[in-house]
Amino acid sequence: MRSRSFDVLLILPAAIFTLAFLILPLARLTVEAGTGPSGFAGFFAILTEARYRNSLLVTLALSIVTTLATLALATIAAQTLAHRKFPGRGLLLSLMTFPLAFPGVVVGFMIILFGGRLGLVNSLSMAAFGTRAIFAYSLFGLFLGYVYFSVPRVLLTLLAAAEKLDPSLVEAARSLGAGPLAIQRDVVLPALFPAMYTGGALCFATAMGAFGTAFTLATSIDVVPMLIYTEFTLATNAGMAASISIALGAITWAALALARSRAMRDTKGG
Amino acid sequence: MNARAEAFTRCGSAITTNALTKTFHGHTVLQPTHLEIASGEILVLLGPSGCGKTTLLRLIAGLEQPDGPNMIRFDGEDVSALPIEKRNVGMVFQSYALFPNMTVAENVGYGLKVKGIRRKQRESETKRLLALVGLEDYADRRITTVSGGQRQRTALARALAIKPRVLLLDEPLAALDAVLRERLRVEIGLLLREFGITAVYVTHDQAEAMAIGDRIAVMQRGRIEQIGAPKAIYHRPANDFVADFVGTMNRLEGRVSDGILAVDAEHTQARLRVGGGDRSAVVCFRPEVARLTAGPGAIRARVIATTFFGATQRLVAEVAPGRQLQLDLASSLHFAPGQIVAFDADPQAIIEFEKDA
Amino acid sequence: MGLRWTTLAGFAITALIALFLVVPVLLSVYAGLSVNYARGISAGFTLDWVRQVWSLYSDTVWRSLIVALMTLALTLLIGVPGAYALVRRGGRFARIVEELVTLPVAIPGLALALALILAYGGFGAFRQSTLFVVVGHVLFTLPFMMRAVIAILETIDWRTLDEGAASLGSPAWLRFFDVILPNVRPGIVAGALTVVTLSIGEFNLTWMLHTPMTKTLPVGLADAYASMRLEVASAYTLVFLIMVIPLLIGLQLAADLTEKRTKS
The missing domain is CATH 3.40.50.300 (P-loop containing nucleotide triphosphate hydrolases)
Incomplete structure (x- = not known):
């Protein structure tokens, strides 16, 4: 029994903090969402009102495309870097994971330097063809920003999984006559699936909730986080901001929970 | 089938x-x-x-x-x-x-x-x-x-x-x-x-x-x-x-004269019939070709330890301090540490390498 | 030996990704040091922009450091014992608690910030203090500290360590300090570096939680990106890079060390 009281003592600080600064505020957020002009029906405003629904659809589409592109790029890079020694590999990996520490705003700025008015692509395009190429503030720029943000994270997750893949599995498939595509389909991708669920869900959730990058780039695009921000600060509609926040939080949490359960089932079953 | x-x-x-x-x-x-x-x-x-x-x-x-x-x-x-x-x-x-x-x-x-x-x-x-x-x-x-x-x-x-x-x-x-x-x-x-x-x-x-x-x-x-x-x-x-x-091998080094290998050893004699003329040689034999003998032209060695294998037992014995041999003999025999055994090996099963390395 | 086309394509795509990630960073460093970015290298280099950034924004740098250290202190106090408690208890209850504590990773920072403001916006002194920002950062970074410690606890045989010390007559709290803490140190170090790195770069929560008196570095960056010329914005980014690079190198070293330890 003494051990039990010791356990309680250990968990006490975490319990108090979580209660005071997570559970209580989230409860307050839920109550606030219900105090809007339409009451708890406000929860569904994100689906019923055209402006919010469009914003949600754009954000969902952008996040899904970002996730697919990031997974494709990271899967290729992870397989290229795993089980292979070449000079400069460590440096290359460090460079590719360095942007991990960048907040969304800095990522937005990187995209401005890449695709803005004074950006790299525009300068090259002006010099070569004399045509303007500015896309930093478009949906495509936002997409690039989200990919920039997610590739290092997902790459690390997939690289760890690819390093664990027994190289003789690929050799065995080759000895049975399998070509590169069959090897991907039957051997490599099935082994990477758990990591792809985890990494993909993380990428999707981050893209759905990304505020910093959108804040820097999405001056004319209403992605959901920007919607919450404008509802709260400019329209001072705290109730609506709260209900959209809850909807957004529910989506990202569900995506992560789903991916985790699938990844766990795959690791257990296979 | x-x-x-x-x-x-x-x-x-x-x-x-x-x-x-x-x-x-x-x-x-x-x-x-x-x-x-x-x-x-x-x-x-x-x-x-x-x-x-x-x-x-x-x-x-x-x-x-x-x-x-x-x-x-x-x-x-x-x-x-x-x-x-x-x-x-x-x-x-x-x-x-x-x-x-x-x-x-x-x-x-x-x-x-x-x-x-x-x-x-x-x-x-x-x-x-x-x-x-x-x-x-x-x-x-x-x-x-x-x-x-x-x-x-x-x-x-x-x-x-x-x-x-x-x-x-x-x-x-x-x-x-x-x-x-x-x-x-x-x-x-x-x-x-x-x-x-x-x-x-x-x-x-x-x-x-x-x-x-x-x-x-x-x-x-x-x-x-x-x-x-x-x-x-x-x-x-x-x-x-x-x-x-590919297995355990015993190694003896010495001088062969008249087909008999003489090994420097402390136990009175260490002689092995190997055939052939005079030369310096390294001869090898597997533990299982060793056989007890009472006659002359045998190697004498002091028993250090025995390990029971079932049908056979393996003796670790030394002809001189630090120079050990392994012999597989019938497990029905009894050996005590410190005892001197006299044995030779089937000349057909003895391998000889040139003495160089 | 002829490389297969898939390998070559893999290398090409990997190289392009690396360029896409690195080139803007290099451009930013270059822009922050160039006299005039639009005019190119011929205009020459200068540290004037960095100086200007320092005179305008040095307070955000210091505040970010203070916030990061306070966040670290709190995540250590709350997270390390909490992680040990969860591993000790195990079972369904521990899983539910862990799920709850790690919820802030799954929920967008904006939503968390909104919840905090709605709940504590009325407490003027607290709302306007740096502590309010710190609370947000602890909320967001705590899961990372706890996961790092739990990961290490799951690789060491903590129960045998604890029982061994108990058999020698050591009470529970002393065992925690004498036996458990020294053995989870690699996890604490990795967790601490992650917490500080995340805190210094945190924007989503901070933008909502900050007041004009409690601006942090990323908040200042957002300001500069919106209102300053490209060279100043780049010089400010350079200051940020200089702050996080040592942390990233530290994280890498810590990871290498743990890998070596688990291998040997």
Whole structure:
């Protein structure tokens, strides 16, 4: 029994903090969402009102495309870097994971330097063809920003999984006559699936909730986080901001929970 | 039995390697190697880790590129430039490399599926192979749910399913525990002979090599030290290294005069009849050829310890301090530490190396 | 040995990704040091922009450091004992608690910030203090500290360590300090570096939680990106890079060390 009281003592600080600064505020957020002009029906405003629904659809589409592109790029890079020694590999990996520490705003700025008015692509395009190429503030720029943000994270997750893949599995498939595509389909991708669920869900959730990058780039695009921000600060509609926040939080949490359960089932079953 | 053998009558290719060499980053891991492996023969590559046996296997498989062209031939056809997926070799890996996302049957049938063989034919072929290795009841089990021995047999069936020109096995029993290893050693040997397929089998375990190989190639530092039938390798090793690697070997050094080896020893006499004229020599004999003798011309040694093996016991005895011999004698005899034993060895079973190294 | 086309394609794509990630960073460093970015290298280099950034924004740099250290202190106090408690208890209850504590990773920072403001916006002094920002950062970083410690606890045999010390008569709290803490140190170090790195770069929560008196570095960056010329914005980014690079190198070293330890 003494051990039990010791356990309680250990968990006490975490319990108090979580209660005071997570559970209580989230409860307050839920109550606030219900105090809007339409009451708890406000929860569904994100689906019923055209402006919010469009914003949600754009954000969902952008996040899904970002996730697919990031997974494709990271899967290729992870397989290229795993089980292979070449000079400069460590440096290359460090460079590719360095942007991990960048907040969304800095990522937005990187995209401005890449695709803005004074950006790299525009300068090259002006010099070569004399045509303007500015896309930093478009949906495509936002997409690039989200990919920039997610590739290092997902790459690390997939690289760890690819390093664990027994190289003789690929050799065995080759000895049975399998070509590169069959090897991907039957051997490599099935082994990477758990990591792809985890990494993909993380990428999707981050893209759905990304505020910093959108804040820097999405001056004319209403992605959901920007919607919450404008509802709260400019329209001072705290109730609506709260209900959209809850909807957004529910989506990202569900995506992560789903991916985790699938990844766990795959690791257990296979 | 007949029907089974019929399906795999001498389907293997003969393998020839011609000055096969492999260099990694300026480091020669395989010295120029000439090999002739007959169709249907089982050749075991035996040696310590890093001796080049796995490199040689991977070169034959097509997983590594040899240093030059025209170095590997299957039935006279140069396959040096063919990658493994075009070489049609069956490979059994140390880790088995079974696909964890597939069932036992799906693993076995995978090579046929990749070749585009129709489902019906694939299934009957898979069924036949599973029956051959005694796994018909496990067809739909996931790989992760079957035992080590069953995985081993699945890997073998999968490699054979594509009707390979040669079968290559890379330490296929190393991942199993000792009891299972000993049982499967016999089983695999029988299966391979039944299939009649050309097989190259890599191991570092000499008992496994003896049980399985038609011939054994003992390797060290990237070269083949000796190649021959298991009995020849055991009884007539070409050098010290081979002698030591394939079993315990006793070594005595001294002067031979009138066919008798005289060894400097403290126990009155240490003489061994070896035949021939006068010379300096190193003579070797295996523990089991030692026999007790009362007559003259015997070696006397002091017993240090005995280990009971069942039918026999092994004596560790020394002819002089620090110079130990091992002798296998009937376990019905009794020896006490400190006792002096007198023995000699069958002159037919004594091996002599030139005294140089 | 001929490389297969898939390998070549893999290398090409990997190289392009690396360029896409690295080139903007290099451009930013270059822009922050160039006299005039639009005019190119011929205009020359200068540290004037960095100086200007320092005179305008040095307070955000210091505040970010203070916030990061306070966040670290709190995550250590709350997270390390909490992680040990969860591993000790195990079972369904521990899983639910862990799920709850790690919820802030799954919920967008904006939503968390909104919840905090709605709940504590009325407490003027607290709302306007740096502590309010710190609370947000602890909320967001705590899961990372706890996961790092739990990961290490799951690889060491903590129960045997604890029972061994208990058999020698050591009481529970002393065992925690003498036996458990020294053995989870690699996890604590990795967790601490992650917490500080995340805190210094945190924007989503901070933008909502900050007041004009409690601006942090990323908040200042957002300001500069919106209102300053490119060279100043780049010089400010350079200051940020200089702050996080040592942390990232530290994280790498810590990861290498743990890998070596678990291998040997």
